[in-house]
Amino acid sequence: MATSVFLSNLTTLTVNSVSLVDQASSVTIDNVAEQLEKTSFGLTSRIFTAGLFNNTITMTLYNSYATSETYATLNALVGTTTTVVATVTDGAVTKTFTITGCYLETLPVVNGSLGTLSTVDITFTGGVLVAT
Amino acid sequence: MSIEYVIVSERVGKPGTRFDPPDGVNVAALVENGFITVKKSDKKAEATSGD
Numbered sequence: 001m002a003t004s005v006f007l008s009n010l011t012t013l014t015v016n017s018v019s020l021v022d023q024a025s026s027v028t029i030d031n032v033a034e035q036l037e038k039t040s041f042g043l044t045s046r047i048f049t050a051g052l053f054n055n056t057i058t059m060t061l062y063n064s065y066a067t068s069e070t071y072a073t074l075n076a077l078v079g080t081t082t083t084v085v086a087t088v089t090d091g092a093v094t095k096t097f098t099i100t101g102c103y104l105e106t107l108p109v110v111n112g113s114l115g116t117l118s119t120v121d122i123t124f125t126g127g128v129l130v131a132t
Numbered sequence: 133m134s135i136e137y138v139i140v141s142e143r144v145g146k147p148g149t150r151f152d153p154p155d156g157v158n159v160a161a162l163v164e165n166g167f168i169t170v171k172k173s174d175k176k177a178e179a180t181s182g183d
Contacts (some may be wrong), residue, residue: 016157016161016162017144017157017167018143018162018167019143019144020143025165067166068143068165068166068167071168072165072166073167075165076158076160076165077158077161078162081158082156082158082160082161083154083155083156083157100156127156
């Protein structure tokens with residue numbers, strides 16, 4: 001059974017060309033094709049077809065307001081589109097996922113609680129996903 | 133004449149080297165937060181070309 005255990009498999013993670021791999025603890029990239037129903041009378045099961053692609057990228061980053069860190073990377077991207085690149089290495093195989101034109105709607109600017117490291121969860125949506 | 137950029141932060145690449153923005157990258161955000169700078173024009177070259 002093939003498995004991929006995430007230890008240090010994520011070798012690069014760039015947001016708008018800025019490397020944030022050392023600030024990330026979680027990344028999910030979903031390749032999503034919206035489902036459109038095309039069930040018609042006479043059928044007994046629902047049938048779907050693909051609509052537009054609507055990819056999502058979610059990540060958890062440790063928060064820092066220092067120069068060249070998380071906040072400085074993301075604050076000017078809210079309400080704009082950018083490029084996210086993630087490279088995953090699994091043994092001898094390396095896959096690079098590039099999402100161009102993904103949109104950042106929300107950036108939590110303060111998120112913390114007593115005695116814990118501050119993190120931010122962000123989601124990019126849309127864009128074109130290319131795997132190489 | 134296209135604008136040239138120079139890397140400032142190690143998070144983008146080797147500082148001091150030229151930055152060629154990949155497709156879709158928000159260059160204004162990188163400049164605004166000091167990750168890269170706009171390369172200063174070569175005054176000598178400008179004087180020669182008459183620009």
